[in-house]
Amino acid sequence: MAITEDEARKVAHLARIAVKDADLPALAQELNGILHFMEQLNEVDVEGVEPMTGVEPMRLKRRQDVVTDGEMQDLILKNAPDAREGFFAVPKVVE
Amino acid sequence: MTDLNRLTIAGARDGLRKGDFTSAELTEACLDAIEQAGVLNAYCHKTPEKAREMAAAADSRIAAGDAPAMCGIPLGIKDLFCTRDVPSQAASRILEGFLPPYESTVTQNLWDAGAVMLGKLSMDEFAMGSSNESACYGPVVNPWKVDDRQLTPGGSSGGSAAAVAADLCLAATGTDTGGSIRQPAAFTGTVGLKPTYGRVSRWGVIAFASSLDQAGPMTKTVRDAAIMLGAMASVDPKDSTSAERPIPDYEAALTGDIRGRRIGIPREYRMDGMSDEIDALWNKAAEMLRDAGAEVVDVSLPHTKYALPAYYVIAPAEASSNLARYDGVRYGHRARLEAGDGVVEMYERSRAEGFGPEVQRRVMIGTYVLSAGFYDAYYNRARKVRALIKRDFDQVFADGIDAILTPATPSAAFGLGEMSGKDPVEMYLNDVFTVTVNLAGLPGISVPVGLDRQGLPLGMQLIGRPWDEGNLLNLAQSLESAAGFTAKPSRWW
Numbered sequence: 001m002a003i004t005e006d007e008a009r010k011v012a013h014l015a016r017i018a019v020k021d022a023d024l025p026a027l028a029q030e031l032n033g034i035l036h037f038m039e040q041l042n043e044v045d046v047e048g049v050e051p052m053t054g055v056e057p058m059r060l061k062r063r064q065d066v067v068t069d070g071e072m073q074d075l076i077l078k079n080a081p082d083a084r085e086g087f088f089a090v091p092k093v094v095e
Numbered sequence: 096m097t098d099l100n101r102l103t104i105a106g107a108r109d110g111l112r113k114g115d116f117t118s119a120e121l122t123e124a125c126l127d128a129i130e131q132a133g134v135l136n137a138y139c140h141k142t143p144e145k146a147r148e149m150a151a152a153a154d155s156r157i158a159a160g161d162a163p164a165m166c167g168i169p170l171g172i173k174d175l176f177c178t179r180d181v182p183s184q185a186a187s188r189i190l191e192g193f194l195p196p197y198e199s200t201v202t203q204n205l206w207d208a209g210a211v212m213l214g215k216l217s218m219d220e221f222a223m224g225s226s227n228e229s230a231c232y233g234p235v236v237n238p239w240k241v242d243d244r245q246l247t248p249g250g251s252s253g254g255s256a257a258a259v260a261a262d263l264c265l266a267a268t269g270t271d272t273g274g275s276i277r278q279p280a281a282f283t284g285t286v287g288l289k290p291t292y293g294r295v296s297r298w299g300v301i302a303f304a305s306s307l308d309q310a311g312p313m314t315k316t317v318r319d320a321a322i323m324l325g326a327m328a329s330v331d332p333k334d335s336t337s338a339e340r341p342i343p344d345y346e347a348a349l350t351g352d353i354r355g356r357r358i359g360i361p362r363e364y365r366m367d368g369m370s371d372e373i374d375a376l377w378n379k380a381a382e383m384l385r386d387a388g389a390e391v392v393d394v395s396l397p398h399t400k401y402a403l404p405a406y407y408v409i410a411p412a413e414a415s416s417n418l419a420r421y422d423g424v425r426y427g428h429r430a431r432l433e434a435g436d437g438v439v440e441m442y443e444r445s446r447a448e449g450f451g452p453e454v455q456r457r458v459m460i461g462t463y464v465l466s467a468g469f470y471d472a473y474y475n476r477a478r479k480v481r482a483l484i485k486r487d488f489d490q491v492f493a494d495g496i497d498a499i500l501t502p503a504t505p506s507a508a509f510g511l512g513e514m515s516g517k518d519p520v521e522m523y524l525n526d527v528f529t530v531t532v533n534l535a536g537l538p539g540i541s542v543p544v545g546l547d548r549q550g551l552p553l554g555m556q557l558i559g560r561p562w563d564e565g566n567l568l569n570l571a572q573s574l575e576s577a578a579g580f581t582a583k584p585s586r587w588w
Contacts, residue, residue, distance in 0.1 A: 003463070015415060015462040016422070017455055018443035027459070030519065034460055037520045038404045041476050044483065051478035052485060054306055054336065055292045055536025056561070061335050075196040079426035088424050093438045 003031045099124035100262045104168050104319040111167045118167030122150035122211050125169045129263050134588045137258040139232045140182045141214035149211040165326045166209025171216045171264035173255050176202050177299040185301045186230035187220045189449025190427045199299025200331045201310050208326045213264050216254030220451045222303045225525035227253030229453045234511050238584040241550045244510040249279030255313045256283040266314040272307045274529025277541035281503035281554025284543040287313045288320045291561045292536035293338035296331035304413035307533040317572040321345035348565030353573045354388030359496040363399035372547050373502045380544050380555045383577035396487040401480050406530040408464050408477035415461025485535040492560050498570050501528050503541040503554035538564050540571045543580040
């Protein structure tokens with residue numbers, strides 16, 4: 001499988017990373033190099049093998065469904081690039 | 096008193112308890128050493144005032160007779176750990192200015208034990224790299240130097256390794272996703288331990304690949320690694336994969352007796368084109384363990400060859416998901432917007448400006464292998480191969496092997512800039528002996544065993560059974576004492 005410039009553009013958009021058109025050919029080539037390296041995995045017989053999700057079979061831990069933390073709006077907003085009136089502020093998202 | 100910064104944790108602990116010196120003096124010696132070592136670029140954020148306060152508090156505790164092993168010990172902390180009100184930016188531009196309002200569980204455990212924070216240590220951006228060259232602070236320089244070249248300390252925990260090797264702290268925290276503790280330890284003649292997945296809490300450690308990440312100690316000796324692991328490890332309700340298992344006294348496991356232990360030598364790790372020096376050192380290390388009473392046997396881990404490609408599917412996939420949080424909204428860098436720019440332009444430009452090239456590459460690869468149509472071909476296949484890699488280890492351990500001996504790295508430290516412009520896959524090959532351990536969730540330790548012809552340190556790796564850090568450390572200490580590695584970089588900085 002080879003990644004074309006168009007596919008590289010699509011991946012960059014899915015990843016929400018702006019890439020200049022002029023940089024797409026080099027990006028496609030790099031991604032192809034890495035994918036080519038991964039294609040060694042096709043040599044392995046994985047018939048009947050369950051995909052591994054974690055190193056120790058364990059049930060996800062549960063806890064009481066109660067409030068354990070909160071009341072720290074100032075701390076949560078402290079690092080925001082733009083916070084106003086107790087909210088995170090972003091460019092307009094609805095027309 | 097001079098040169099207190101050159102002490103080990105064990106030596107400093109004993110001296111502090113006897114009253115030979117104070118933590119304030121020990122801390123001052125480290126702060127002086129840091130000031131003189133600016134050229135190494137190991138520390139990215141220094142916290143001398145905090146260090147002095149913490150040292151004074153530790154001295155009071157020691158005077159009151161309440162002194163855990165780590166009390167008064169000055170440490171460097173990898174920039175990946177969130178430390179309250181101290182910059183914690185994973186060596187990335189995207190987290191510039193970020194001041195965590197909370198403390199990671201590991202660092203909190205260390206401060207509760209009385210340890211002293213000297214500052215934050217540089218690393219590869221988001222722990223993605225093997226040379227420390229992707230740090231937004233510029234590369235860290237290895238204190239080891241044999242000609243006019245500046246060498247890499249390895250990565251991603253390169254600042255930690257350089258600081259320990261140059262005595263800019265007594266020990267440091269590291270994290271290891273594919274070899275990021277063990278490779279830099281090997282490149283700097285220090286000891287680096289990656290614990291079993293789940294042994295040490297990941298809470299408050301900036302995530303790279305959550306099913307592989309594990310924090311561990313980087314120290315001058317194996318004994319120090321045992322002491323520090325005991326203080327870092329905990330059962331943590333804030334980390335859903337933290338293991339509910341008691342934490343043993345790791346230092347007490349260092350009995351020096353390894354008679355009857357069975358050490359496996361995996362034939363698949365004897366790679367084509369491996370340097371004869373590393374091969375010879377590997378044989379020598381096996382002999383040392385045999386002389387100490389262990390039984391050395393050949394074993395097979397047939398899927399080894401596929402560990403690296405499986406890792407470079409799984410780790411970027413998890414990274415692309417974890418790093419989705421850097422969106423310029425809640426913290427970190429936001430690009431300057433132009434009139435008419437919407438929220439998507441804000442995301443795309445903030446991330447393009449904030450992430451360096453290697454991070455961008457891995458996020459995009461991860462996005463690709465998880466995207467519709469490729470999920471089965473790449474991601475699911477890699478997870479199946481991961482299951483086979485783990486099965487290889489399970490079988491070897493079921494056959495009665497206690498630990499596995501391999502080289503830690505395919506070479507000694509290389510020059511800064513030597514890998515730039517090469518295919519990214521070339522850099523990935525650095526992890527060839529270490530990634531298997533992360534994929535299988537096992538504990539692994541790198542121990543300095545000798546110098547190569549140029550005079551640079553080489554390390555050997557011991558891989559243990561899950562949750563068996565005690566026996567692993569005991570074997571590592573046996574190797575350490577047989578090798579008698581005492582070389583230090585000569586001071587040129």
